[in-house]
C-alpha cells in the first residue's frame with residue numbers, strides 16, 4: 335500500500351468521524367485509451383459481405399474499425415487503457431475499479447477483478463457494469479456516488495469492448511458498425527466548483543425494448559445447448575427502431591443534464607455523443623440546435639465501440655485539442671436495454687490524455 339492510499343484512507347475515516355465537510359465531488363484527473371492495431375476497412379468488409387464502402391460511409395459514417403486479434407480479450411484492452419489513464423493521472427493506486435462492458439471475458443467471473451489484478455491494484459474492489467453503450471456514463475455516475483459518499487477517494491472507470499467477439503461477421507446489418515477498443519478515466523475527490531468536476535447525471539432505462547439490441551442465446555433465458563443456432567450467440571439489432579429511439583432519447587437526456595447543471599443548450603461548448611452512427615449524432619445536434627463544429631467525432635476511424643466509445647472520443651478529442659480548458663462539455667449516451675445517461679463537466683486544464 336503506497337503513501338497515496340494511506341492518505342486516501344485518512345481522508346475517508348478521519349473526515350467522516352470528526353470534522354463535517356461538504357461532500358466531495360468526482361473530478362477528472364486522468365484519461366487514456368487504447369485501440370488494437372489491426373484496422374479493417376470498408377473495402378475489406380466488402381470482400382465478404384454484400385455491402386459497399388459508399389453505403390457504409392453515407393449511412394453510418396464509418397471508414398474503418400479496429401479489430402482485436404483472437405488471442406486478445408476485453409480485459410487486455412481494458413488494462414492498456416487503464417494503464418494510460420493512471421499514467422495520465424500520475425497515480426499508482428486507486429480505491430476501486432469499475433469496468434463498463436457488454437463483452438466480458440467470461441460470464442463468470444466478472445472481468446474487473448482480473449483487470450485490477452493485472453494493473454497491480456491488489457485487493458481493491460472491482461466490478462463490471464453492464465448498460466450497453468451507456469455503460470461508461472453509468473459507471474462514472476456510480477463512481478461519482480462512491481466518491482461523494484466517501485466510500486472511495488479515487489476510482490478508475492474503464493469502458494472496454496471486444497465487440498468483434500459477439501458480432502456475426504456475415505451479418506451486413508451489424509458487422510460494418512462495431513469495432514473494438516477501450517478508454518478509461520481516473521476520478522478523484524475534489525470540490526464541486528473545480529474544473530473537471532462531474533455535474534449531476536441524468537440517466538434512465540426502458541426495458542420494454544430489451545430485444546431491440548440483444549444476444550438471444552447463451553444467458554439464463556436460453557442457456558447454451560448443443561442444438562443452438564450459432565447465429566443466436568451473436569448480437570441481433572433492429573437498426574431502424576434503435577436509430578429512432580437513440581435520437582429522441584439522446585436529445586432528451588442531453589436537455590435534462592444541461593438543465594441539472596444550470597446550463598442552456600447554447601452554453602454547451604462541446605457535445606460528446608456516443609458514436610453509434612454519424613447520422614444519429616447529426617440528428618441530435620440538429621434537434622437541439624447545436625452547430626456541428628461543437629460535436630466532435632471519431633466514428634470514421636473507430637466505428638461504434640459500445641461502452642468504450644465515450645472515453646475513446648474524450649481521449650481523441652483532448653489529444654486533437656478539440657477540448658480546451660474551461661469549455662463546458664456535455665457527455666451523452668444511449669444503448670442496449672434501452673439505457674441512456676448524460677453528465678457535464680468544465681474541461682480541466684493540464685489534463686494530458688494518453689493514447
Ligand code: UT7
Nearest residue numbers: 384385386389393467506507573574576577580610611669
Ligand atoms: O450503439 C447503440 C446501438 N446501435 C445503434 O445506435 C445503431 C442504430 N441504427 C443504425 O445505425 C442504422 O439503422 C443502421 C446502420 C443499422 C442501418 O441503417 P439504415 O439507414 O437504418 O438502413 P436500413 O436498415 O433501413 O436499410 C436500408 C437498406 C435496406 O435495403 P432495401 O430494403 O431498402 O432494399 C437494407 O437491406 O439498406 C440495406 N442495407 C445495406 N446495404 C448495403 C442494410 N445494411 C446494408 C449494408 N450494405 N451493410
